[in-house]
Amino acid sequence: MIEDSEGRADALFHALSDRTRRDILRRVLAGEHSVTTLAAKYDMSFAAVQKHVAVLERAGLLTKRRNGREQLASGDVEAVRSVATMLDELEAVWRGRVARIDALLTQGD
Known part of the structure; x- marks a missing residue:
């Protein structure tokens, strides 16, 4: 997972x-x-889906765990909430x- 806030936001x-x-x-x-x-x-290869999962995992949006030969993926609700918080902060600025x-503009009237 990315540590600095700008790098994390980018990821x-x-x-x-x-x-x-x-x-x-x-x-x-x-x-x-x-x-x-x-x-x-x-409708893509297994390897392509694995790459998508890896991007989500690096961003901290999901985690994987092994169960025998399978890799199980779970979403991280807190990470999704952090995205919402970032968007709220940007909205407040704008x-x-x-x-x-x-x-x-009102002063000019």
Whole structure:
């Protein structure tokens, strides 16, 4: 997992920028799935799905554990909440900027 906040944000948003990864994340947030089961849901190779899972894992959005020969993936709800928090913070910044612009425009009247 990435340690510094900017690197973590980059990793999270990169991971979420892909439709397949967002779908995989939705599935593993709903319940634990083997990577093999996940791969069967997509029209791509097992290796391609493994790569998507690895991107999500590096971003900290999911974790994997071994159960015999299978790798089981689970979503990390707290990591998803951290994305929501980041977006809320960005929204607050932009709302503040818009409010200042509105105030400047009102002063000009």
